[in-house]
Amino acid sequence: MSHRPFVALDHRNFRLLWIGLLVSMTGSLMQNAAILWHVSLLVSPDRKGLALGLVGLVRVAPIVVFSMLSGVVADAWNRRKLMLLTQSAATMVALVLAILTFRGLAQVWPIYLLAALGxxxxxxxxxARQSLIPMLVPREHLPNAISLNSIMFQTASVIGPSLGGILIATSSVAWVYVVNAVSFLFVLAALLMMRGIPARQEAE
Known part of the structure; x- marks a missing residue:
């Protein structure tokens, strides 16, 4: 067994997914921070606490509601195609947020709705992602792939909100949504560029 810290990145499909997810996850966490800022701008100071709390609720509620169903769907469907659908949906959410914001969005309910959809x-x-990763690396490199996946998320968690804050300060919150929409193109491209995933495993 190799002890190289990045050995899983030797495998092209995993490397593509890892890079794509790093970019898109960074964009998503930029957007998460931007949504909080955006909501805080649209509500009165006395309602700010409740309004920001509702952001957390609309983000968590769908995860709880769909937790069992999503696992069944990921087991039954082609994981790569499922990710193409979910990442495309997230792209559309970011684009709609950007368009509404550029047009002078003055209410918070569309933000809540789009955050829930995302x-x-x-x-x-x-x-789907967790089920796909074991198909992209040999069994002996799976622990390394899981570790790198965790590193990717932690890195995005640090970089994303920081970049989001910088972009809000230097331009506007709408451009954060645009950047996030663009970031999803990286993971979509990665999924489309993958080759050699066993068809039986990919869909079982």
Whole structure:
């Protein structure tokens, strides 16, 4: 067994997915921070606490509601195609947020609705992603792939909100949504560029 810290990245399909997810996850966490800022701008100071709490609720509720169903769907469907659907849906959410914001969005309910839709897509994306990763690396490199996946998320968790704050300060919150929409193109491209995933395993 290799003890190289990045050995799983030797495998092209995993490397593509890892890079794509690093970019898209960074964009998603930029957007998460931007949504909180956006909501805080649209509500009165006395309602700010409740309004921000509702952001957390609409993000968590779909994950709870769809938790069992999403696992069943990920087991039954082609995981790569399922991720293409969920990532495309998340792209559309970011684009609609950007368009509404550029047009002067003045109410918070569309933000709540779109955040819930994005979280619903994420509820199906996570089990599909977790099921796909073991198909991209040999069994002996799977622990390394899981570790690198965790590193990717932690890195995005640090970089994403920071970049989001910088972009809000230098331009506007709408451009954070645009950047997030673009970031999803990286993981979509990665999924489309994958080759050699066993058809039986991919769909079983």
């Amino acid at each position: 979280s619903s897509a994420g509820a199906f994306d996570l089990p």
